[in-house]
Amino acid sequence: MSPTNLHCQTPLKKVDVLSQYLPGRDVYLKMESSQVTGSFKMRGIGCRARKAVENGCTHLLSCSGGNAGLATAEAARLLSVPCTVVVPQTTTQRMISRIQEKGATVIRHGDNFNTAQRKAFELVNEIKGSVYVSPYDHPDIWEGCTTVVRELSLEMPERPAVIVASVGGGGLLTGILDGLKEVGWQDVPVLAMETYGAHCFNLSMKASQIVAMEKITSIATSLGARTVTEGLMERVPHFKVMSEVVEDKAAVQSCLKFAELENVVVEPACGATLAALYSGILSRLDSEHRIPPGPAVLIVCGGTGVTLDQLQTWATQLQ
Incomplete structure (x- = not known):
């Protein structure tokens, strides 16, 4: 629960x-x-993640080298599901380490958010039971x-x-x-x-x-x-x-x-x-x-x- x-x-x-x-x-x-x-970010992303898991999601995916990625990783930890966060190459090692400390897998891909997001969308199709958690664009x-x-x-x-x-x-x-x-x-x-x-x-x-x-x-x-x-x-x-x-x-x-x-x-x-x-x-x-x-x-x-x-x-x- x-x-x-x-x-x-x-x-x-x-x-x-x-x-x-x-x-x-x-x-x-x-x-x-x-x-x-x-x-x-914990407010919105927490709500999105909780509802996704309640509806059968078994893996959270995020694209963010910042606070949204960190919040998704924390939500996954609290909900006891795996999490993958795709970040652009420009993301600092400090933030990557913080996301990893929450137990999430971090994938560096591309030199900007749009490129990293496309990779995240690919992973949603590849990882069974996964849901993409947008940083801001979802009811x-x-x-x-x-x-x-x-x-x-x-x-x-x-x-x-x-x-x-x-x-x-x-x-x-x-x-x-x-x-x-x-x-x-x-x-x-x-x-x-x-x-x-x-x-x-x-x-x-x-x-x-x-x-x-x-x-x-x-x-x-x-x-x-x-x-x-x-x-x-x-x-x-x-x-x-x-x-x-x-x-x-x-x-x-x-x-x-x-x-x-x-x-x-x-x-x-x-x-x-x-x-x-x-x-x-x-x-x-x-x-x-x-x-x-x-x-x-x-x-x-x-x-x-x-x-x-x-x-x-x-x-x-x-x-």
């Missing part, structure tokens, strides 16, 4: 010092970095991510004025929107943050249709989907979604500020969310009266693919 949830309920922290960046408002951090794998992924809003609805002392989250392929944001509808918060604005060079959602929002990026140039590789899921774009017109983009420099600097404040290292993908506060974007939206009265909630999505030394090196290079 598989466990009901493979993720944990994460802390919600009211951080008074952050109100200096958004005067007159309380600022809350939803610490998804506290998940066992260090990122929100079960979105269902798992709704749980972050369910928790907020029970933890928050009042309705949030805005929820801030990073968006890559769109799994988290799609789940957040579904969660808002579920708890009766459909009118709560959501600020979706990206970095330039990984801003396919922002481009899609401007075009009112899915836009594919030719290549990812941002260092925030966890945001590195060339397109967002169709499920997200179908939902956007029914919610108050704002899209903003920051430079890599702002994302990295925000990670370093956060490490100093909370003693937690997160990836630049998460730094994009933090930059909404540190770089004054939320303050500007407030002054433009695009945010109603009340507290701001930042989803600290986490990520374990970087070290403090790497962040400091990037900060020097991006000066």
